[in-house]
Structures are given as structure tokens and as C-alpha cells.
Amino acid sequence: MLGEQQLAVDLVLHAVEQARQADSKQVIIVTGGPGSGKSVVALSLVGELARRGRAVLHATGSRSFTQTLRKVAGHRAPRVQKMFKYFNQFMSAERNSLDVLILDEAHRIRETSVDRYTRAELRTDRPQVDELIAAARVPVFLLDEHQIVRPGEMGSLEQIEEYAKSLGLTSRHVHLGEQFRCGGSEEYVLWTKRLLGLAEGGPVPWPGDPQFEVQVADSPEELERLLAGQMERGYSARMTAGYCWSWSNARDDGSLVNDVTINNWSRPWNSKSDRRVGDAPPAPLWATEDGGFNQVGCVYTAQGFEYDWNGVIFGPDLVWRDGRFTVKREANRDPDLKNTKKISDIRVDLLIRNIYKVLLTRGMVGTILYSTDAETKQALHSLIKTK
Template identity: 45%
Template sequence: MSAAELGQLVVARAESAHLPLTERLIDGHSGVTGRTADQRDVASWNNSIPVVVKALLDCGLDAVEVQVEVDLPHTNSAVDLVLCGQRPVTGTASYLAVELKQVRHASVDPRCPIAVDLGFGNGKNKLHPVRQIQRYCEYMMRYLPHLREDEDQLMGVALLHNARDADVAALFDLPESDHGFLYTLDDLDRFRRVLTSRFAAASGKRAAHALSEARRDPLLKVTDVARQRSITGGGLMLLDEQYVAFDRITRHLEKTAPFTGYDVGLFYDPAGAHDPGRPPDRKRVYILRGGPGSGKSAVALELHRELGLQGREAVLASGSHAYTETLREIMIGTARHGQVSAKRSAARRLYRYFNSFADTPPNSIDVLICDEAHRMRRSSTHRWTPKELRDDDRPQATELLRAAKVPIFLLDDHQSIRPDEVGTAEYLKNLAEDSGCSVEVIDLEGTFRAGGSKRYQNWVQQLLGLNVSDPVVWRPDGRMTLMVADSPDQMEQFIRDRAHEGATARITAGFCWPWSNPDGERLVDDVHIGDWRRPWNVKPQHSVPNAPKSDLWSTDHRGIGQIGCVYTAQTFEYDWNGVIIGRDLLFRDGEFTVDRTASHDPAFRDQVGDAIVKRCIRNAYHVLLTRGVVGTVVYAVDPATHNELRRLIPGTIGLQHYDGDQPKLTAEGAHLPPAYNRRHG
């Protein structure tokens, strides 16, 4: 709405505790998210938005358009307000992103100047409001080409309208920029001058419409970040808790890394560089915990990339064969003529497996980044381990803790998929503390997958019984598209159509069919449902013409011709995600249950207990159902289970005609996200 229209909605009414605008926002929030608005949000809408609206009206900017809770593309983060209008003199589009804070006092964490206590009383530090709006603006510039046409279009401010300068003095130490200025109650006159310098007294409808309808660049995937290893300013744009975690860790490294002979750089500590007598601190261990798409791998790769740019060598370890080999292949692919051998050696040194540290000397690695740490095994002993090195009683995590000066673990408590995978935050924390380490656990609460839909993540956990709630009907939120296919053939056709349009798309399935070796140079069609038959992805130890190696199934365009399993899909993401639910997950007696007899996973031998198998199978489907960036299509082999999915998921696939062309399979009844409609409609 325009400032003038909003002005009529921010007038208090005697019969209501909330402004008319706040009541509209409460209703809108419930309709979009399916949950009641947080009291902090309600208070912000009721108390903070009127400050900005009044400032616009006082400046005669009645026609400036105000957008509220503006989603950042592909995430669940949002800018509180974006003001849209025309620049004075030129009449070009002008935007001001505003982050509103009601705080009256603030203090800065002495260990990390971008982590601040805003007085919420929950003991959790938040990202500095200036850095928060700076990152939001940079993120918008990254994914909205419309804003990159003129870099002066967008400005950002953090407005602490209840705070006096003296009570938040520490916040002013952070450098400001065009994408992030700080204003308080003492600065409201300066804030008004910003408004009049950015906006003319003219309609902002055109600018607002252009921003709302702007094309969104596709989300950078994990492999895209890895390919940008050597690019300054490349990688993913970390936000909120991700950025706090990244900054906290890098600052710790600056203080603890030994003097290298350089006077500048990420790790130089002038206070301790020449003090050999300074006693060493306890080893600090970082555990970053978050759900699918919360940015764990983004933080891991950004840390790895940043250390490389600074001339430091950090090791990135994983328990995933596909992930590790993909990262190695990407690095080897950057080799110039005559450098392949050296690049291959470097790739094997920089990207390693969890079980490769058994004989690593203590503290011989400066920084060890353990991604996918939920795949940590009980021990590193395997069938090829030499007898003299076998130690079934030594935890694998102990080897990693011992090998590094700064160990960093990134994990999801609901993604361990094999019986001997034990990596949870509690397990690693206890083990590290028992080893004399100090531990910091950081929760990553955002999401960069499923269109930034937190509702979808919660829905999947409820469906699989991974929290206390029962399965619920999916309520479309305009972010994630979720549909049921009538048959595997229909799913495949829909997924292939999306790939032909330029999207990344794959089909995965539960491990409910045998996985055969290739028949000569041909894959065996093991996955069969009625007359429909398709092969699994290639086994790790084999290669087949015209099909990618198993490690590259998620990233090689030829992977669409095979059905992926959880071991090749984990860690990766693609725009469109087809999931076939096998007979190991059944709907019976009002709930989803696990039938271990339907599984062909060789990890589930008879000696593995039912509780462990059930946990692994539920977690496997949790992984499979959360790979999609834009949309997910599901099909269940068991009729009763499929009928229950039809009840829980209103979205279906339909056949439509476009301008006399051949009919196409399209999503129906799923409230497609706006970005999908603009790109493919």
C-alpha cells in the first residue's frame, strides 16, 4: 500500500488492542504460515511500522509504496519493510530496505563484534542489525537482477526507534555502508532526511510492481559454491545465524592460529604472535546443527573457501562418498595443462573421509571442517583396515578431535541413515567435553531449500513421525510446491519436462528393490512398479557408458535417466524432486509405520535392532523428501499409503494445453510459488 493508505490503518481504535494494519498482518501471517504470529512480530507491526509511515507522511511522501515482510528469494528470511518510490530529479526507481528493532539497550559480544545481545532475555545473541540489513541488501542484489541494473537503486537502514544513542553506543562501532546505516530515536530527523533524499513526492506503484514481479536468479547449489572456491565475492550469501557462526569461527581462528610471519591476514594475532610463553587455551570445538537446507554445507564451503583465499589450508572431511568425490572432481576440473596430477593430490589432501584420520598426528591440522557429521561412524575400523590398525573401541569422532587444532562439526540430528552412524550434537558434545575441549553449539534455523519454506520442513517431520505431532494436511504457502503423482510414469514425465525447461530434476526412491551389478555395459532395471521399470544409479565400483558415476549422479545431467538412492542424494539438491515411497514406509491404523522386511538395504542385517532400522528408514525418507528447491512430487507403491498421501496433499499433476501446443503435464492445485509461475507459466 501507499503511505497514505497505510496512514489510515495505523490509527488506534479504542475497542482493539491492535491497529487495523496489525490485525490484517496477523490474519495474513496465519494464512501464509499456518501458525499464529509470534508476539514479537505482532509488537513490531503494531509499534514499529507506524513510526516509518508517520515519517513518510511528515515528509510529504504519501505516494511512496510500502511493502511489509518482503521475502528474500529461496529463504525463510524477510526484510521488515521495503519502501518503493522514485528518485528526486531523475525519477528512476528507488528502494529503501528497513530493518526495524524495538530494543532500547544493546551490547556487543566481546568475542564477536557482529553478535549482539538485544535484550530479548533468551540468552541468544543475534546478528548485528546493521550487518543484518547489509547482508539482506547484498542478498537481494545477488538474486534479483532488477536491482543490479543500477546499484544505487537500493539502500538499507536499521531503525532502532525506541533506543537512545547512549544505550546502544557499542553498535555504532560497526562500519556503515549504503546497504546498512544505523538510526535511533535520537536520529529520527536524520532518518527523515534520508527519506527525502531517496524519494520524490510521486507514486511508487511502478517501482513496487517491478520489484514484486522481478525475475529471481536460481539458487546457487552446493556444487556451485565449490566451483567458486577461488572467486572473491563468490559462494553463497550467508544470512543471520549462518553469518554469525561463520564470523565467530573465523575470529576465533584469528586469535588462536600460530604466527606465520605475515603481519596481516585472517589469522594474525599481534597480541600473542611473539609470546611463546603464553599458555595454550583449551581446544574449542564448534558444532553447527540445522535441518535440511539450513546452510550447513554453505557455511562449511565458505569457511573452506575463505581459508584458501587467505593462504591457509583447511581440510574438509565428510562421511559421504558422493559429496567428497564430487568436490574432488570439481577441483581437479580446474587444473591447467600439466597440472592435473598436482591438482589431484591437492584434492585428496583437502577433501577427505572421516575414516582417514586414524594415524594422523595430534593437532597436525589447523582447521578440520566435518560436514555431514551425522554420518560419523562408531569407529573407523572397516573390513579393509589392516589388523595392526584395528581399534573397534576407539570412537571415530575421537580421531577427528585429536587431529585438529580447531575441529568444526556440521550436522542434522535427523539425517543418520545407517545403523553405525552416531553423529548427533549431544554425542559429539559429550565426547569433546570428556576429552577436555570446550564446546560451542550453534543452531542454524534458516532454510535455503524448499523455497525457504519452514512449513514444508515441519510437515515432512510430522509425516515421518520425527517429532511429537501427527501427520497433517499440507497447506500450500506459496513457497514450496508439493504434489502427488498418479503413477511413477506420470512422475517421470513431469520431472523430465522440468529438466527440458532447464531446471535440475531427479527421481529417488526408498531402498526397496535389489541393486544389481551392470549387465555388461547396461544397467539392470531393478526398480519396477507394474509395467514401469528403471535402473538404480550406477554402483560406486562400476562404470557404464552414457551414465554418470554414482558420485556424480546428482550433478551430471545424465543422472535423470536413473533412480537415485539416499546414499547418492544426501547433501545435494535439485530444483524438482521426485520421491517414490516404497513398501518400507506404510500407512496403517492411522499412522505411518516402518516395515523392515521390505528393505533391500544390506546395512540392515538381522542383528540390527528394529528401533535402529526404523530410525534409519525414517531418516532416509527425511533426506529424500527434502532435496527439492522448487518442488517435490511423491508417489507411494502401497495403495493405502498412496491414498493417505492423496488425503494429506491437495496438489496433483494435470494435463493442460498451451497455445495449441502439445499438452503438457503441469502442477495443479498446489498454489505455485510466484517465481515458478513467472518462469514457466
């Protein structure tokens, strides 16, 4: 563990002992960009606190992330698997029943835990953040505000701090400033945020970085071929895209429909199933199991994961016009973004930019970009000079 990562761990461990001795409660918030080590901090805390005999659980709002953690960390240990929960599993938790609740990917916290499966007696307007704070003496929120990608997600630093303050609780904030994913290239993450209009200064040409490679493909066939070449060299690779194509259910025989169609090239989205479908891995394990390269992943299956080489397809919902990226809401097919009465154009604009920011920052060695829009592809070529 390095720098602020160790600081965050030490802060939580100290807060836990302080809360136990003083019978008090404290909220800790850890922020950082993709690959800054939030999940390293989270899993280190789970292991250390469990060894110390403290009551600790880990929770996320991501089915893919939670199931992967259960499989990897809980391999051959059902007791460990039970330590990994979802945010909506604390609706009826006893107050302060845990010493620590580690809330990884906390930018995915929702307004309430209620969904269509919630039992009638649990259906209330209680905020999900209230349930999570109440469940532990030291709730620890780990988040990246630029990864809020769905309507109803509200896990920002300001929101959590304000809610803790409204409860009369103190909160501590640690920012993980280092960038360990993307080959350690802080330059690439900042460049991506400026490219998408998520940071001041506007788009600039990619300056290059010996630790990270960025390329532009002229067709989906070229994108796939370049990534396949990296896999032949022993690297891992995946293709992702904006949600701009329909997403069909599997056929009766279990085969996947080639929904992502660009000219003569087509591939299926990742499987919706929790079980392997032919060569396609289960949906939660698309990013980590063999066979995932043959499907296109969306933000909901890619978020929280990393692979060596990252291929990103810009769909028609984000195009380059007049020197910057412009969101075309009508081109997006995500059902969560369709309700124009409940979700404003301004909100959708930010969510779509955040979605592409997540997709663009999954790679550890390099990223290859392709756009279905000719003007956008030309702009990407002008910004990224491939050696």
C-alpha cells in the first residue's frame, strides 16, 4: 500500500478503536479516480478488521463487482463469501450492529433501497445513505464522483458529508491522489476528463505517455483486430460501447443476438445471464472470465474492473461538433435515461459523459478508440497521433 492508501487504512483503523472506546460514531469518505486504489483500501480493511475480530462487512451497488469479489476472495470459503453484500441489504439492519461497513463504489448509492422486489413492510422513503450510516459505528464510503452513471445514483462527497452533518456526525475525507490504473498515467485520466468536458480547459491533443498508449481505429474490424493482436501477445483485452443499440434476450437455444451492428460488423452485448451461455461468461464475470472478448460490454458490466487493453466504441449518443463533444440523448438506448419528464437533458448530458469516462479508463496498458460518427473519428485522429 502506498501514500494516501495507507493513510486511509490507518484512519479507519484508528476511528474504529476510537468509536469502540468512546461509544461514538464517525463517517469516513475516501475519494479517488479510477485505479487510485479505492478497492485495494476496501479489501485491505476487510482483511485486517476481520483478523482483529471486528464486525465488518463489504457492500457495493454492483452485481458484477460483488459476485466477482465473492468468487475471488471467497474461493472455497462460504463464510468469507457472506461478507460481501449489496447496498440494499441493510434496510432492517440493527443500528450499529457492525463495527465497520465498507461501502465500495459508493457513487452507486441510490435514493432509496426500495425496488420491485422489496417486501411491503420495508417499503419506506428512508434514504439508502441513512440505512448504511446507521448500520455501523464507522461507515466507510469509497467513491469517484465522475462514475455516477445512472439516474437515482447520488453518492457524491458533498451529499454524504451533508447527510452526516444533518445527523450530527463528524466526517473525515481522504483523497487518493495517485493513479495506479492506466499504467500509472495521471496524464491520461486528466486528458480524458478534458476531452469529455468533465474538467476545465477543454480538449487538447494527447501529449503521449511512455507508460500508456492511446490509438484510434478506423473501423470496428480494425478495433477488434488490434485488440486480438494484443491478446496474442499475452495481454487481456475487452471491447465496450455506449448504450446505443438494442439489447435482446438470448435466443431459445441460448445463443446471443448480434445487437451491436456497425455496417457489416456485428457482435452481441455481454450475456444477461448469471450462467455461462456457450462461450460467453456469466454477466457479472464478463470482464474477468475467458470468452468475454467475443461480446461488447456496457458500462454496467465494465464499471469497477480493469484489463490490459481497452477498446471503446463511441456510439451516436456522443459526437464531436464545433470543437467539442456533444451529447445526443435521442441516440441513447438505455431504458434508465428514457424518461424525459423525470430526468432533465442537463442530467442526462452529465451521465452520458460520465459513462464514457468510465469506459475510457478501464485499461491498464492502452486504449483504442473508435467512433461510428465520421466527424468524431476525424477529430479523434487529429487529437491522437499514433506513432
